[in-house]
Amino acid sequence: MYLQIKNITKTYGAIAAVDNVSLDIAKNEFVCILGPSGCGKTTLLRLIAGLEDADQGELYIGGENLISVPAQHRNFGIVFQSYSLFQNMTIAENVGYGLSIRKVPKAQIHKRVNELLEQVRLTDQSEKLPHKLSGGQQQRVAVARALAVDPKVLLLDEPLSALDAKVRKTLRTEICEVQKSLGIPTIMVTHDQEEAMTMAHRIVCMKDGKIEQVGTPSELYNQPKTFFVANFLGSMNVLDPFLEKDGNNKLQVNGEHEKDCSIGIRPESIKIVDTGKHNDSNTYHGTVTKIENLGNVSLIQADASGHSILIERRGFTNFKVGDELWIQFPVDTIISFSRSTSVVS
Amino acid sequence: MSAISLSKRKFSIHPDKLLLSTLGLLVIVPLLLFLVFPILIVFLKSFQVGDGMWGLANYTSTMVEAHFWIVVGNSLWLSVIVTVISVILGFIFAYAIQRSQMPGKQFFSIMAMLPMFAPSLLQALGLVFLLGRNGIINRWLGLDIEIYGLWGVVIADVIYAFPQAFMILSAAFAVADSRPYEAARMLGASKRQIFFDVTLPSIKFGLISSIFLVFTVTITDFGNPMVIGGNFSVLATEIYNQVSGQMNFNLGSVIAIILLIPVVVAFGIERFAGRKQAAFIPDNVSPLVPVKNKMLDSCMFIYSTVICGLILLVAAIVVYASFVKLWPYNMSFTLDNYKFDSQGGYAPLLTSVIVSLMAAVIGVVLVFGSAYVVNKTKNIITDLLNFFSILPAAIPGMVLGLAYIFFFNDTSNPLNIIYGTVFILTINSVYHYYAQGFLTASTSLQQISSNFDETSACLGASLLTTIKRVTLPILLPSILSVGVFFFMRTMVTLAAVIFLVSPKVNLAAVSVMLLDDAGNTTQAAAYSTLIILVVLVALLFLNLILKIFKIKTKSLIS
Ligand SMILES: Nc1ncnc2c1ncn2[C@@H]1O[C@H](COP(=O)(O)OP(=O)(O)OP(=O)(O)O)[C@@H](O)[C@H]1O
Ligand SMILES: [Mg+2]
Numbered sequence: 001m002y003l004q005i006k007n008i009t010k011t012y013g014a015i016a017a018v019d020n021v022s023l024d025i026a027k028n029e030f031v032c033i034l035g036p037s038g039c040g041k042t043t044l045l046r047l048i049a050g051l052e053d054a055d056q057g058e059l060y061i062g063g064e065n066l067i068s069v070p071a072q073h074r075n076f077g078i079v080f081q082s083y084s085l086f087q088n089m090t091i092a093e094n095v096g097y098g099l100s101i102r103k104v105p106k107a108q109i110h111k112r113v114n115e116l117l118e119q120v121r122l123t124d125q126s127e128k129l130p131h132k133l134s135g136g137q138q139q140r141v142a143v144a145r146a147l148a149v150d151p152k153v154l155l156l157d158e159p160l161s162a163l164d165a166k167v168r169k170t171l172r173t174e175i176c177e178v179q180k181s182l183g184i185p186t187i188m189v190t191h192d193q194e195e196a197m198t199m200a201h202r203i204v205c206m207k208d209g210k211i212e213q214v215g216t217p218s219e220l221y222n223q224p225k226t227f228f229v230a231n232f233l234g235s236m237n238v239l240d241p242f243l244e245k246d247g248n249n250k251l252q253v254n255g256e257h258e259k260d261c262s263i264g265i266r267p268e269s270i271k272i273v274d275t276g277k278h279n280d281s282n283t284y285h286g287t288v289t290k291i292e293n294l295g296n297v298s299l300i301q302a303d304a305s306g307h308s309i310l311i312e313r314r315g316f317t318n319f320k321v322g323d324e325l326w327i328q329f330p331v332d333t334i335i336s337f338s339r340s341t342s343v344v345s
Numbered sequence: 346m347s348a349i350s351l352s353k354r355k356f357s358i359h360p361d362k363l364l365l366s367t368l369g370l371l372v373i374v375p376l377l378l379f380l381v382f383p384i385l386i387v388f389l390k391s392f393q394v395g396d397g398m399w400g401l402a403n404y405t406s407t408m409v410e411a412h413f414w415i416v417v418g419n420s421l422w423l424s425v426i427v428t429v430i431s432v433i434l435g436f437i438f439a440y441a442i443q444r445s446q447m448p449g450k451q452f453f454s455i456m457a458m459l460p461m462f463a464p465s466l467l468q469a470l471g472l473v474f475l476l477g478r479n480g481i482i483n484r485w486l487g488l489d490i491e492i493y494g495l496w497g498v499v500i501a502d503v504i505y506a507f508p509q510a511f512m513i514l515s516a517a518f519a520v521a522d523s524r525p526y527e528a529a530r531m532l533g534a535s536k537r538q539i540f541f542d543v544t545l546p547s548i549k550f551g552l553i554s555s556i557f558l559v560f561t562v563t564i565t566d567f568g569n570p571m572v573i574g575g576n577f578s579v580l581a582t583e584i585y586n587q588v589s590g591q592m593n594f595n596l597g598s599v600i601a602i603i604l605l606i607p608v609v610v611a612f613g614i615e616r617f618a619g620r621k622q623a624a625f626i627p628d629n630v631s632p633l634v635p636v637k638n639k640m641l642d643s644c645m646f647i648y649s650t651v652i653c654g655l656i657l658l659v660a661a662i663v664v665y666a667s668f669v670k671l672w673p674y675n676m677s678f679t680l681d682n683y684k685f686d687s688q689g690g691y692a693p694l695l696t697s698v699i700v701s702l703m704a705a706v707i708g709v710v711l712v713f714g715s716a717y718v719v720n721k722t723k724n725i726i727t728d729l730l731n732f733f734s735i736l737p738a739a740i741p742g743m744v745l746g747l748a749y750i751f752f753f754n755d756t757s758n759p760l761n762i763i764y765g766t767v768f769i770l771t772i773n774s775v776y777h778y779y780a781q782g783f784l785t786a787s788t789s790l791q792q793i794s795s796n797f798d799e800t801s802a803c804l805g806a807s808l809l810t811t812i813k814r815v816t817l818p819i820l821l822p823s824i825l826s827v828g829v830f831f832f833m834r835t836m837v838t839l840a841a842v843i844f845l846v847s848p849k850v851n852l853a854a855v856s857v858m859l860l861d862d863a864g865n866t867t868q869a870a871a872y873s874t875l876i877i878l879v880v881l882v883a884l885l886f887l888n889l890i891l892k893i894f895k896i897k898t899k900s901l902i903s
Contacts, residue, residue: 051799070359071802078803084796088818097814098804142800149804 002027003153003185008057010043017043019209021057025202028183030176032196035206036232041189044206045155048187050074061152074153077146081158083138085130091117091141092126098149116144119178136167143175147182154179156188160195172199193233197221205229226338227262236264237309239329242284249305252281253334262339267299267312269333273326282329288319302327361808369718369726372711376733378760380776383748384740390751391598403599417603420579423495424564424607427502431559434503435510436552438652441645442511443518444544446637448646454515456653458508459660462880464837464854466568466861467873468501471659473573473866474666479673481662493575501569504659506559507652513558513619517551521633550621557615561608565741567840568854572861580604584743585843594751601744612739660877667871682871687863689851694875697853700767701835704774708782708831709824711775716786717812738780742840745777750844765847773845774835782827789823790816822891829887833880853879 001024010018017040025031033041046052048059050071059067066074085094095116096109104112117123120140122133130138139159146154159175160168176199179186190196196203197217205212205220205228213225224230227238240262242251253263273283286309290301298317302309304327311327319325394402407413441447442454460468476482476492483490525547529539545552567581574582580600588597666672670679685691712734719731737745753764763769793816801811817824839854846855853876861869 049799049803051802070361071799072361072805072807074803075805076803078800080796080800082794082796084794084800086797086801086815086819088815097801097806101804101806101810145800145804155803 001025002062004058004060005048006058006060008044008047008059009055010040010047010052011055016040016209018047021209021211023204023211023214025185025187027185028180030179030186030188030199030201031204032200032202033187033189033204033206034193034196034232035191035212037191039206040209041191041206042157043209045078045157045187045189048153049076049078049155051078075149075151076153076155077149077151078155079139079142079146079157079159081161083130083135083142083162085138085141085145087130090127090129091122091133094130094141095145095148097145102149112148116148120144120174134167135163136171139163139171140174143178147178151184154182154184154186156186158189158191160190161192168195175199197233203233205232222335224335224337227264230264230335230337235267235310236335237267237270238262238264239334241307242305242329249284251329251334252331253336254331258336260339261336263334263336265329265334267310268297269330270309270311271328271330272300272311272313273328275326277328278326280328282331283326284328286325286327288321288323288325291317291319291321293317364808365718365721368714369722369730372715372718373726373730373733375711375772376715376730376776376779379772380737380740380745380779381733383752384744386751387598387601387744387748390595391602393595403595407596407599407603413600416578416580416583416600419495419577420564420581420604421607423498423502423570423577423579424560426499427506427563428556428559430499431503431506431510432514432552432556434652435507435514435555435559437645437648438507438511439514439518441649442515443521444633444635445642445645446635447642447649449649453649453653454511456656457511459656460505461508462833462837462884463660463873463877464568464839464857465501465505465566466572466839466854466858467663467877468504468659469497469569469572470666470857470861470866470870470873471663472497472501474662474672474870475659481673484673493573494577497573497575498570498577498579501573502563502566504656505566505569506562507656509562510555510559513551513555514548517548517554521547523633526633550618553618554615557611557618560611561615561739564604564607564611565743565840567743567843568858571858581741581743581840584747588747588750588844594747597747598751601741601747604741605739605744608741609739616735616738663870664874664877666867667874669867672867682867683875685856685860685868685872687860687865689848689856693851693856694853694872694879696767696770696850697836697876698879700770700774700852701832703767703771704778704835705828705832707771708775708778709828712779712782712827713786713790713820713824716783716790717816720787720790734783735780737776737778740777742777742838743843745773746841746844749773749841765845765850767850769845770842770850770852771835773841774838775831777838777841778831778834782830785823785827785830786820789820793819825887825891829883832883836876836880836883 003025005021005023005025008018008021009016019040021044023031033044035041043052047054047057050066050069054067057067058065085091086097089097092110092113096113099109099112113126114123117126120143122137122140122144125133125137130141133141139162143156143159156175160171163171172195175188188195188199200217202214202216203220204214207228213220213229215223220229221233224233224236227236230236239251242249243253243263244250251263273280277283278285284304286302286304288300289303289308290299292299292301293316296315298313298315300311300313300317300319302311302325309327391403392399392401394400438453438457442450472480472492474480476490476497478491480490480492482488525543526539529543534542564579565581567585570577570579570582571585578586580603584597584600584604587593587600667682668678668680669675670677670681715730715734719727719734740748749769752758753760753769755761763772797815797819798808798811801815802808806814837854839858842852843855843858846852853872857869857872857876860866860872
C-alpha cells in the first residue's frame with residue numbers, strides 16, 4: 001500500500017482523540033473518514049498532515065517514514081471547512097502561493113495557476129480577492145491551491161459542510177473527478193453519510209478515537225460489523241427479541257445464529273403483506289403508531305408484539321396511526337452483527 | 346516539486362521553534378528590564394529606612410499623619426463621584442449611538458473621542474478659562490464661582506474619562522442579537538421591562554468593566570488635579586510633591602504602593618468583566634437594528650449635542666485663549682503666545698514628536714511580538730509573558746515614572762546611560778501603554794484562523810515565510826492603529842514622564858504643565874493647541890494612508 005498508518009495515537013489529557021489507529025490506503029484511492037462529532041476524525045487527519053505531533057505510531061508514504069517530518073516538508077495538500085483563503089492575495093496569488101514558496105519561476109507559476117483555475121472553472125475570477133467569491137467558488141480555489149504543488153496526498157476536512165445542498169452536490173462530483181484524474185490518495189473527513197457513500201472508494205467509520213470498521217460503502221451498509229456502524233449508516237431494527245418467541249412465531253434466520261451476535265433488518269427491507277399471508281414465516285402482526293411522509297419515501301413506525309419497528313416505503317403511504325398491518329422480515333435481508341457495541345444508538 | 350529535501354527533517358531543534366523562542370526572548374527580556382525590575386525596586390524602596398536598613402517605618406510614619414488619610418479620602422471620593430457621573434453620561438451616550446436612529450451618529454461618536462487626543466490637563470485648562478476667577482463666565486455674569494478644588498477636578502476628570510466609558514459601553518451595546526428582543530416583545534414585555542430584562546443583562550459585564558476602568562483612570566490621573574485641584578490633594582499629586590518637592594523618595598514609594606492597591610483591585614475586576622463581555626458574543630447573531638422612535642431619537646439627539654457641545658467648548662476655549670493678548674483684560678488677537686520664551690520653546694514639542702514616533706515603532710514591534718508568541722505557544726513562560734504584558738494597565742503612570750528614577754538613576758546600573766535621554770522617555774511610554782497595545786494585538790491575532798498558518802505550512806512555507814506573507818498583511822490595519830495609539834498616548838502623556846524629563850530633554854505635555862505653573866496660562870493654551878494639532882495631523886495622515894492603500898479598519902483608536 002502507498003500510504004500506511006501504523007498504530008497512531010494522540011491523547012489530549014485524559015482523552016485519546018485517536019487511539020491506536022492503523023490504516024492502509026492505495027495510491028489512487030478515495031477514502032472517507034466518517035463518524036459522529038468528537039470521534040477524532042479531524043485529529044486523525046491533522047496527524048497525517050503533520051499539523052499535530054503523534055504520541056506514538058508511524059506514517060509511511062511509499063515506504064518512507066514521515067512521522068517526524070514537519071508539515072512544511074511533507075508536501076501534502078489540505079483543505080479546511082472554512083475555505084481559509086489568504087484574504088490579502090488574489091485568487092491567482094492564492095493558488096500560486098505554494099509554488100512561489102518553492103521559488104518556481106514566475107512564468108511557470110502563471111501557467112500552472114491558469115491550468116488549475118481552468119480545471120475548477122474559475123479562470124475569469126483570477127484577479128479577484130477571495131471575499132468577492134461565493135462559498136462554493138472559494139472552496140474550489142482552496143482545492144486548486146492545495147493541488148498546485150502536486151501534493152503526494154490530498155487531505156480534506158469537511159470541505160463541503162459550509163456549503164448549501166445544491167453547491168455541495170456539484171462540488172462532490174468535481175472533487176471526485178479531480179481526484180480520479182490525479183490519482184493521488186485522498187482522505188476526506190465528513191460526518192455526512194450520503195457524502196461518504198457517494199464519494200468514497202472505502203469508508204473508515206470511527207468512534208471514540210478508534211476505527212469501528214473499514215470497507216467499501218456497500219460492505220459497510222450491507223455487512224456492518226457492529227450496531228454502531230449499522231445505525232450510523234442508515235437505520236437498523238434490532239430483531240433479537242423475536243428469536244426468543246415460541247412456536248411458529250420464532251424468527252427464522254439463515255445458518256446458525258451465533259451467541260454474541262445481534263440480528264437486525266433495515267427499514268427498507270421489511271415487507272408489508274396481505275392479511276392472508278399471516279401464516280408465512282417471519283410475519284408478525286403490528287399496529288401503526290406513527291407516520292412520517294418525507295416525499296420520496298415514507299416512514300412507518302409500528303408496534304409488533306410490544307417491539308417498535310421502523311418500516312420504510314417508497315412514496316406517500318395511505319396508512320394512518322392505529323391501522324393494523326402484517327409485517328414480514330425476509331430471511332435473506334436479515335443482517336447479523338457484533339453485539340459488543342449494540343447498546344449504543 | 347515534491348523533491349523538498351527530506352534530509353532536513355533531522356533538525357535537533359526545528360527552525361520554526363527556534364524562531365518562536367528567539368522572539369519570545371526578545372520580548373520578555375526588555376519586559377523584565379523595563380517593567381518588572383523597576384516596579385520591584387519601588388516595593389523595596391518603600392521598605393527602606395535609612396542606609397541598608399529595612400522596615401515598615403515609612404508606612405507607619407505615613408499612616409499616622411492625618412494629612413495622608415485626607416489625601417486617600419480625597420482620591421477615593423473623587424474617583425467615586427467621577428465614576429458615577431461619567432458612566433451614567435457614557436451609558437446614555439452609547440445607548441444613543443448604538444440603539445437610536447438619531448441623525449449624525451458618526452459625527453457624535455468622533456466628537457466624543459476628542460478628549461483622548463489631548464493631554465488630560467487640557468480639560469483643566471479649559472475649565473480655568475471658562476469658570477476660573479478670570480474665566481469668561483465669572484467675568485461676563487459678574488459671578489464669583491470658585492472652580493479650584495474638588496468640583497473643578499470632578500468636571501475635568503469627567504470630561505477626560507467620558508470617552509473611555511463611552512467606548513467600552515458602545516462596544517457592549519454594539520454586539521446585540523435581535524432575537525431575545527423579539528422574543529421578549531412577543532411575550533408581551535413592555536419597553537421598560539425589555540430594558541431591564543434584556544438590554545441591561547446583555548451589557549452587564551461591559552458596564553462593570555467601564556465602571557472599574559473609569560475608576561482606575563481617575564484615581565491615577567495627575568494632570569487635572571495638578572492644574573485645577575488647588576489645595577485639593579490626591580495620591581497622584583502627593584507622590585509628585587513628596588518626590589519632586591521634598592525629595593522624599595521613600596515616602597513617595599509608600600504612597601505609590603498604596604495607590605497601587607485600589608488600581609490593581611479595580612483592574613482585576615475590569616479584566617474579569619471585560620473577558621466575560623467578550624465571551625458573551627453568540628455565534629451567528631442576527632444583528633439588532635434599532636427602530637425609529639421620534640421621541641427617543643430627538644431626546645438622544647439633544648443630549649448628544651449638549652455633551653459634544655460641552656466637550657468642544659472646553660477644547661475650543663483653550664484654542665481661543667491661545668490667540669488672545671492678555672486674558673481676560675485684552676482679548677484682541679495675537680500670535681505672541683506661540684513665541685514661547687521659556688521652557689525651551691519649541692524644542693519639547695519636537696522631542697515629543699520624535700519620542701512618540703519611536704514609541705510607536707518600538708511599541709508595535711514589542712506588543713505584536715509578545716502577542717504572537719503568547720498566541721502561538723502555551724507554556725509557563727508564555728503565561729508569564731502574557732501576565733507581564735497586561736500588568737502595565739494596573740501600574741499608574743506616577744508609579745512607573747518613580748520606578749524608572751529608582752532603577753535608571755542609579756550609576757551602578759549599566760542601563761544608567763539612557764537616563765536623561767529621549768530613549769528612557771520612549772521606553773517609558775512604550776511600557777506605560779503596553780497592555781492596551783498588547784490586548785489589541787492579541788485580539789486581532791486570535792481573529793486570524795489558525796487554518797491560515799496550517800494551510801501555509803502544508804504548502805511548504807516556514808513560519809517566517811507565513812508571518813511575512815500571510816500574517817503581517819492581514820494584521821496591517823491593526824498594526825497601524827496600535828502604532829497610532831502609541832503615538833497619540835505618548836504625545837499627551839504626563840504622569841509617567843514627569844519624573845524623567847530634564848531641562849535639556851523635555852516633553853510637550855510637561856511644558857504645558859510648567860507654563861501653567863509659571864502663570865503663563867495663555868502660553869500653556871498655545872502649547873496644548875499645538876499638541877492637539879500634531880495628534881490630529883497624525884490621524885489625518887493615517888487616514889490618508891488607509892485610503893490610498895484601500896485598507897479597511899474597524900477601529901482606529903484601540
Ligand atoms: N487541541 C485540542 N486540545 C484538547 N482536546 C482536543 C483538541 N483537539 C481535539 N480534542 C479532543 O479530541 C477529540 C476528537 O476531536 P476531533 O476534533 O478530532 O473530532 P472530530 O471527529 O473532528 O469532530 P467534529 O465532527 O465535531 O469535527 C474531542 O474529544 C476533542 O474535544
Ligand atoms: Mg472535525
